[in-house]
Amino acid sequence: MSRNQIKNPQQETRIFQSRIVASILVILLLIGAIFTRYFYLQIIQHQSLLASSEQNRIKTTPIPPARGFIYDRNGHLLVENIPTYRLQVIPEKVDDFKKSLNELKNLIHLTDSDIDDLIKKKNLNRPFKPLIIKNKLNEKELASFMVRKHMFIGFKASPYLIRHYKYTDILAHVVGYVGRINDKDLKRLDIKKYKGSEYTGKLGLERFHENQLHGLPGSLTVETNAQGRVLKTIEQTPPISGKDISLTIDIELQKTAYEALGELTGSAIAINPKNGEILAMVSKPGFDPNDFVNGISHKKYNRLINSNQKPLFNRSLRGGYEPGSTIKPYMALAGLYYNIINSNYTMFSKGYFQLDNQARKYHDWKRGGHGLITIKQSLVQSVNTFYYQLAVSLGIDRIHEFLKPFKFGELSHVDLLAEKKGLLPSREWKKAAKGKMWFPGETVITGIGQGFLVTTPIQLVTSLTILANKGSYFKPHLIKSANPELKKIPYEIPKNYWDIVHQGMIGVIHDKKGSARAIANKNYLTAGKSGTSQVYGKKEEDVYNRSLEIPFHLRNHALFIAFAPADNPEIAVVVVAEHGQSGSKVAAPIAKIIIEKYLMDILKLPKKSNEK
Amino acid sequence: MIYSNKTHHNKRHYIDWWLTAFILLLMSYGLVVLFSAGGWVLVKKQIIRLALGLVVMLLLAQVKPEKLAGITPWLYVMTILLLLAVSFFGYESKGATRWIKIGIRFQPSELAKLVIPLMIAWFYRYRVLPPDLKSVGTSLLILLIPVFLIFKQPDLGTSILVAVSGLFVLFLAGLSWKYIVGGFIALASAAPVMWLFFMKEYQKQRVLTFLNPTQDSLGSGWNIIQSKIAIGSGGLFGKGWQNGSQTQLDFLPEHSTDFILSVLSEEFGLVGVIILLLLYLAIILRGLFIASQAKDTFNRLIAGALTLTFFVYLFINAGMISGLLPVVGVPLPLVSYGGTSIITLMAGFGMIMSVYNHRKLLKS
Numbered sequence: 001m002s003r004n005q006i007k008n009p010q011q012e013t014r015i016f017q018s019r020i021v022a023s024i025l026v027i028l029l030l031i032g033a034i035f036t037r038y039f040y041l042q043i044i045q046h047q048s049l050l051a052s053s054e055q056n057r058i059k060t061t062p063i064p065p066a067r068g069f070i071y072d073r074n075g076h077l078l079v080e081n082i083p084t085y086r087l088q089v090i091p092e093k094v095d096d097f098k099k100s101l102n103e104l105k106n107l108i109h110l111t112d113s114d115i116d117d118l119i120k121k122k123n124l125n126r127p128f129k130p131l132i133i134k135n136k137l138n139e140k141e142l143a144s145f146m147v148r149k150h151m152f153i154g155f156k157a158s159p160y161l162i163r164h165y166k167y168t169d170i171l172a173h174v175v176g177y178v179g180r181i182n183d184k185d186l187k188r189l190d191i192k193k194y195k196g197s198e199y200t201g202k203l204g205l206e207r208f209h210e211n212q213l214h215g216l217p218g219s220l221t222v223e224t225n226a227q228g229r230v231l232k233t234i235e236q237t238p239p240i241s242g243k244d245i246s247l248t249i250d251i252e253l254q255k256t257a258y259e260a261l262g263e264l265t266g267s268a269i270a271i272n273p274k275n276g277e278i279l280a281m282v283s284k285p286g287f288d289p290n291d292f293v294n295g296i297s298h299k300k301y302n303r304l305i306n307s308n309q310k311p312l313f314n315r316s317l318r319g320g321y322e323p324g325s326t327i328k329p330y331m332a333l334a335g336l337y338y339n340i341i342n343s344n345y346t347m348f349s350k351g352y353f354q355l356d357n358q359a360r361k362y363h364d365w366k367r368g369g370h371g372l373i374t375i376k377q378s379l380v381q382s383v384n385t386f387y388y389q390l391a392v393s394l395g396i397d398r399i400h401e402f403l404k405p406f407k408f409g410e411l412s413h414v415d416l417l418a419e420k421k422g423l424l425p426s427r428e429w430k431k432a433a434k435g436k437m438w439f440p441g442e443t444v445i446t447g448i449g450q451g452f453l454v455t456t457p458i459q460l461v462t463s464l465t466i467l468a469n470k471g472s473y474f475k476p477h478l479i480k481s482a483n484p485e486l487k488k489i490p491y492e493i494p495k496n497y498w499d500i501v502h503q504g505m506i507g508v509i510h511d512k513k514g515s516a517r518a519i520a521n522k523n524y525l526t527a528g529k530s531g532t533s534q535v536y537g538k539k540e541e542d543v544y545n546r547s548l549e550i551p552f553h554l555r556n557h558a559l560f561i562a563f564a565p566a567d568n569p570e571i572a573v574v575v576v577a578e579h580g581q582s583g584s585k586v587a588a589p590i591a592k593i594i595i596e597k598y599l600m601d602i603l604k605l606p607k608k609s610n611e612k
Numbered sequence: 613m614i615y616s617n618k619t620h621h622n623k624r625h626y627i628d629w630w631l632t633a634f635i636l637l638l639m640s641y642g643l644v645v646l647f648s649a650g651g652w653v654l655v656k657k658q659i660i661r662l663a664l665g666l667v668v669m670l671l672l673a674q675v676k677p678e679k680l681a682g683i684t685p686w687l688y689v690m691t692i693l694l695l696l697a698v699s700f701f702g703y704e705s706k707g708a709t710r711w712i713k714i715g716i717r718f719q720p721s722e723l724a725k726l727v728i729p730l731m732i733a734w735f736y737r738y739r740v741l742p743p744d745l746k747s748v749g750t751s752l753l754i755l756l757i758p759v760f761l762i763f764k765q766p767d768l769g770t771s772i773l774v775a776v777s778g779l780f781v782l783f784l785a786g787l788s789w790k791y792i793v794g795g796f797i798a799l800a801s802a803a804p805v806m807w808l809f810f811m812k813e814y815q816k817q818r819v820l821t822f823l824n825p826t827q828d829s830l831g832s833g834w835n836i837i838q839s840k841i842a843i844g845s846g847g848l849f850g851k852g853w854q855n856g857s858q859t860q861l862d863f864l865p866e867h868s869t870d871f872i873l874s875v876l877s878e879e880f881g882l883v884g885v886i887i888l889l890l891l892y893l894a895i896i897l898r899g900l901f902i903a904s905q906a907k908d909t910f911n912r913l914i915a916g917a918l919t920l921t922f923f924v925y926l927f928i929n930a931g932m933i934s935g936l937l938p939v940v941g942v943p944l945p946l947v948s949y950g951g952t953s954i955i956t957l958m959a960g961f962g963m964i965m966s967v968y969n970h971r972k973l974l975k976s
Contacts, residue, residue: 006740007738007739007740007741008740011741012741012786012909015741015786016784016785016786016903016904016912016916017904019783019784019786019916020784020900020904020916023783023784023900023916023920024897024900027893027896027920027923031889031892031893033931033936034889034930034931034934034936035885035886037930037934037935037936038843038877038882038885038930038934041843041844042843042844042846042847042848042877042881043847043848043882045844046844046845046847046848048844049840049841049843049844049845050844050845050847052841052844053842053844053845053863054857056838056841056857056861057857057863223857223861224861225862225863226838226861226862226863231861
């Protein structure tokens with residue numbers, strides 16, 4: 001055994017020396033390995049790791065621009081950004097997320113499904129990234145949170161700017177609203193301009209003038225330590241705020257128009273024919289755009305969507321209505337232009353009109369007819385048979401040709417998105433759309449604005465501008481523009497033709513037989529024309545049997561077009577009162593209120609005290 | 613018996629100037645880096661510790677190895693008792709029980725780093741070498757008792773260092789290559805058993821993190837990722853003293869202790885790393901040279917084993933902070949801020965120096 005063996009110092013020394021040599025070799029090998037590792041990191045991976053270290057150190061945060069304000073034509077603030085508070089949480093700082101939320105429920109309004117959503121969101125969110133618990137805290141919520149915030153570590157009420165619409169329902173369809181940027185928005189927006197931004201225009205002017213209103217983001221480059229504390233600012237580029245925009249809308253007139261429609265649904269548009277500036281544009285009912293800013297609740301949204309009154313539907317821009325008798329001034333003008341009638345023309349209204357060899361009778365609204373009728377009286381009394389005859393004499397081709405430059409069936413190109421085209425029928429259109437030939441009977445009713453004709457309020461007001469200006473017009477617009485482009489219809493219509501039609505329209509209000517004589521204002525002359533837009537086709541025989549017992553939703557729409565003062569128009573108005581039945585009794589008084597407000601209160605025309 | 617130093621030297625105090633010079637250079641280099649990582653406050657405290665370490669080294673250098681060998685078994689028994697005391701009465705900090713209070717806070721596992729190689733060297737001092745199977749068994753028992761007690765504290769880093777210091781003695785004593793290879797195979801096959809039955813959750817986590825640091829880049833992988841960024845971003849010449857953004861902005865964790873080499877790498881680059889490695893290499897080669905000059909088995913075994921253990925510190929630390937090895941909590945020797953390891957290491961150098969000072973007992 002080894003105990004009994006004798007130590008051999010030479011051999012032991014030899015073994016030891018060899019082990020030392022082996023150790024040195026291994027050490028050199030391992031130091032070589034360390035060197036190789038550091039060489040790999042410091043030389044080969046240097047660039048990418050240097051980039052990582054810069055990324056650690058330097059944080060660039062975008063500073064979103066403040067969105068431009070919206071003012072009315074007189075500088076009244078319509079849409080602004082107001083500071084408000086939102087409740088945020090940094091999830092990793094909270095021990096028991098669910099418990100904290102349940103405690104918060106006593107302070108701020110949170111439903112159980114909100115809490116479930118938040119817990120789901122929290123699990124998807126990075127733990128150090130702030131998660132929004134609730135936007136737009138009301139004062140009570142904010143106050144009750146602030147006094148107990150020591151109990152909610154990790155939770156913070158932080159201020160931010162929120163878009164605020166001062167004139168909720170009244171202006172909703174004009175200004176639209178902004179909403180949170182969603183995936184769909186990201187596809188159309190320039191992401192660079194939206195760094196740090198939460199909102200973008202979704203509808204109305206907010207959408208149409210997004211580029212102007214939004215502005216450009218700035219950026220803040222800071223050096224931070226590992227805890228994220230900012231040590232110093234390296235570079236700061238301030239954001240460029242969005243430009244304010246001034247509307248052509250007069251908010252006082254807008255309010256007047258909104259209130260004048262009362263409980264009715266429909267549209268009212270007032271325009272200045274001298275420059276195409278829209279003074280008021282109402283679509284009723286409206287809605288509160290503020291609801292959409294931070295995401296509308298399902299309940300509210302469903303209520304808006306499912307309402308019979310369709311509050312989200314912009315009737316001014318997209319509502320399609322038969323023009324009814326409001327087409328008559330244009331028809332009269334066409335008759336004069338094509339020399340079918342002249343200034344001395346008269347016809348006898350016997351109560352009905354018949355096409356050759358056809359039994360069907362097209363009636364006047366007045367049983368037994370209106371008797372001997374001039375052009376002026378045909379407008380004053382709205383004589384249907386006059387226009388049945390005229391339309392047939394013109395023929396659908398000339399009607400189509402004449403009305404097209406007056407923008408019937410065309411877009412007005414107002415500065416809002418999603419305007420809908422009306423319809424100006426023609427033989428070609430019918431062939432293409434219905435696969436059928438044009439029937440003469442269809443021409444007859446086109447003469448009184450029925451049949452296939454569809455107009456929108458914005459188109460009607462554009463056409464009315466052309467009529468009021470005797471052939472020239474400006475594209476209707478909502479944003480003030482220094483020099484709007486004057487446009488002209490492509491044919492010369494002698495001045496006296498326009499005058500004849502204007503006289504007829506003045507008579508509608510100022511003649512003793514005028515259908516809308518009730519709305520006359522002694523201080524100025526108003527030219528106008530009422531119309532009825534059929535809601536459903538009744539048999540001609542039933543025309544006389546219209547009774548108030550017709551269910552409300554089947555009643556005809558009431559239309560009125562008017563401009564004033566007739567000899568020097570400052571304002572042109574189109575009113576569509578849905579299911580209002582009578583253009584002269586329901587729509588005309590609304591138009592009167594708007595015109596009166598504008599001319600007497602806003603423009604302050606002198607009052608004529610002694611004249612009737 | 614003739615003490616050669618009596619004939620060759622006239623001084624009463626023994627000192628190895630080469631080793632001392634290399635160690636002082638390394639310490640100074642370390643202080644420069646520490647200043648950047650932790651400022652003047654830490655540097656002041658570290659200087660006190662280093663000075664204390666130098667005193668311990670010089671004192672131990674005067675002690676004849678024979679005297680040390682004489683008290684080795686008693687030191688061993690005392691160490692085992694202290695380790696047991698730790699497991700019964702020790703106080704806990706950061707989830708580990710490593711300390712007992714005897715007047716001052718004291719970590720018996722540090723003592724074990726010196727006493728275990730001493731004990732095994734003592735065990736082989738008069739035996740015929742290379743070791744036979746039976747003696748290897750006994751020495752493994754001597755080794756594994758303290759290693760197990762330290763591992764249980766838990767302190768993986770120190771238990772590894774203690775284990776290797778003992779194994780180095782066996783290796784240097786001429787343990788047959790057969791046993792060495794066999795040992796590696798046994799260790800490899802024991803690894804799964806260790807994983808399943810002995811390793812604590814945090815230790816497993818460290819290994820998992822080592823295998824895939826990005827998997828948990830904000831948790832335990834963070835340290836390694838940030839350390840690699842610090843090292844790599846330093847490049848060839850570094851970002852400059854006190855200019856390492858990873859260090860100065862706190863992205864690098866534990867930058868004055870375990871991760872101080874990352875600071876050095878970031879601020880002084882690969883060039884700084886090479887200088888550091890050369891300094892260590894010089895110390896190690898000097899230590900091994902001393903071992904090869906030693907007069908007897910006990911002396912050469914302790915000098916060799918302590919030097920090799922010193923290298924293991926370096927290898928584990930440099931490896932773990934660069935992602936080459938799992939994080940086991942081993943400081944960069946004589947550079948990392950922290951008290952106990954410095955005193956232990958310097959005591960070790962004291963013994964090595966003593967071996968050299970008392971080298972020529974017999975000239976046969």
